[in-house]
Amino acid sequence: MVRPMVDAPTTGSDEGAADAFLQGDRSLRHAPGPYFGSYGGRWMPESLIAALDELEDTFEKAKADPEFVAQIADLNKNYSGRPSLLTEAKRFAQHAGGVRVFLKREDLNHTGSHKINNVLGQALLAKRMGKTRVIAETGAGQHGVASATAAALLGLECVVYMGAEDTRRQALNVARMELLGATVIPVTSGSQTLKDAINEALRDWVANVGHTHYLLGTAAGAHPFPAMVRYFHEVIGEEARAQILDQAGRLPDAVCACIGGGSNAIGIFHGFLDDPSVKIYGFEAGGDGVDTGRHAATITLGKPGVLHGARSYLMQDDDGQTIESHSISAGLDYPGVGPEHSYLADIGRVTYEPITDSEAMDAFRLLCRTEGIIPAIESSHALAGAIKVGQRLAAEADAAGAGEAAGKASDKIVIVNLSGRGDKDVATAAEWFDLLDKNSAEAEIGKEGEQL
């Protein structure tokens, strides 16, 4: 059936939402969309509305179909390798105020990040809709590789749009996608980065919507994408919640994740949204620093606007033109953010803070050296944030003094969503830490761009 055509809320009248939530008479979980407070919706060409309706309808039916739910569970277990581990990082934790730090190991999933959760779900939906072709956008290539993987597994044609700049900087990921049978199309329009890759994918979708599904890679875009992408990632938070109860015997004090479009974050946050004792933190890319203009701190510094189908915080100038973002991490280098995050920010349920490139890279190295885990640079933003959060929790515990009411720092628990592994980032990190021979080919490429 066609979705009831509700009118958009015209004002952000959500002041009472956080209070209502804290008083326990309102759940923040499973928000269905299309609106999250005054955010979300469908700011899209009419030509695509029928496809969005079809997708929403297919998704709603699939969720209610035990066979689909079982199919997802089976792929998660036997293909992706879920549940992903929850690993206590004891040596790393010494640098985070001495609190306990647990890592949700999405880096151990097949293809190396959380992205696989979403692509398997959407590729199955594409098949249910009888579509034979999927298209995707990608920045660093992680979502493109995941999409190409799911397409290969399910026998779908796959085309990936990637900014021309990024195809050059991520030549190995382009090769990975091609090995998996996908076609990679370099996008030369606009700023030639992720946002332009999304524009080009949308243009393809309008023209080929009959047999093509747009496999959007993050919890942004027009309804039903934000709620649907979250649904496929909710498994992260569900597992983490059960694992921490099992391993530590209680809920964490804080949960941390990095924010690109916001899919890994909303996935883990969802498990804890209705636990008022759990503080939740999203870490945006602060790039060179939020006062330099070169960053991707959308919620911290953006203003509400519409881009790629949703109303949300947006990096834009006074004319409403999108501003290009900057981050050492290609996966966080996006001037928009998913609408549910804008809502959670406004009602105060989640705190969003920027992490600079150098803070992220320090955390990157720290995890390598203390735990023997090379994290994705995206995830390193969450690690850097967790260090700050851990230190604050420790300071609070100290301030509370010997009085045992507040507990000791070593009793505090922080969970970090380690959204991906850093294999793809080795060259960037080597350049950053000056590990490359000055005359090597990698050093040469590294000079040209922020991401190898």
Add this chain to the structure above:
Amino acid sequence: MTGVQDITSTSKSAAAIDKARAEGRAALIGYLPAGYPDVEQTIAAGIALAENGADLIEIGIPYSDPVMDGQVIQAATTEALAKGFHVRQVFDVVRAITSKTDAAVLVMTYWNPVIRMGVDEFSRRLAEAGGAGLITPDLIPDEAAEWMAASDKYGLDRVFLVAPSSSPERMKRTVDASRGFVYAVSIMGVTGARESVSSAAEGVVAAAHAAGAERVCVGLGVSNAGQVREIAAYADGVIVGTALVAAIRDGGVDAVAALTKDLSTGLTREEA
């Protein structure tokens, strides 16, 4: 309700289309992006459009993320932005053209620049500049509450799009929400010249008429007089974009004048 009726009867776009209809022909609507190659030439080309047979003029606001545009228009609007075009300059363009011609001048814009200025403020300034209304390629009636209110307040036309994929329910809702005319997208795709007009176009126009639309104009992919003639047989107006942008790019204002003159030869409906 009566307020809305009053506005409908004073719709500038409707009046321009009705005038063409009274002359036994379809209306010609020409698109130009503001600030390409510069604001002065946009104004000169807009006037040339009106003087050579266009009944309505559509001035596009260059935008950073034009998802409904093909390469020719993308290249033009990207260049306009690179040269420093500002959204407020669109009002100068509209004012200059309306002060020199009788054509109805609409602004075509992606929605975020309007939100940024404020929907009410944008509408007020557009009306003040003599503009007829807005064509909104990425705004659907479902999200348009603020624009519905502002367009009523300032007497502006709201031209929403309908597509081959629009369901009967959506067709009805979009037609009901529109004022001036309904923009029928001829094809599932983005702007750009095409060899032939999609056969889907006639069906979309018929569906929009059946849903109650009095005026339906067809756009996307129309580039020559032959295609204009084909569409004029069943639609109330024909919209030409990419071909005009290519003309101003390659031959300046004179080329726009010449192409408009040629396109307008296709408007007259042949006797059945």
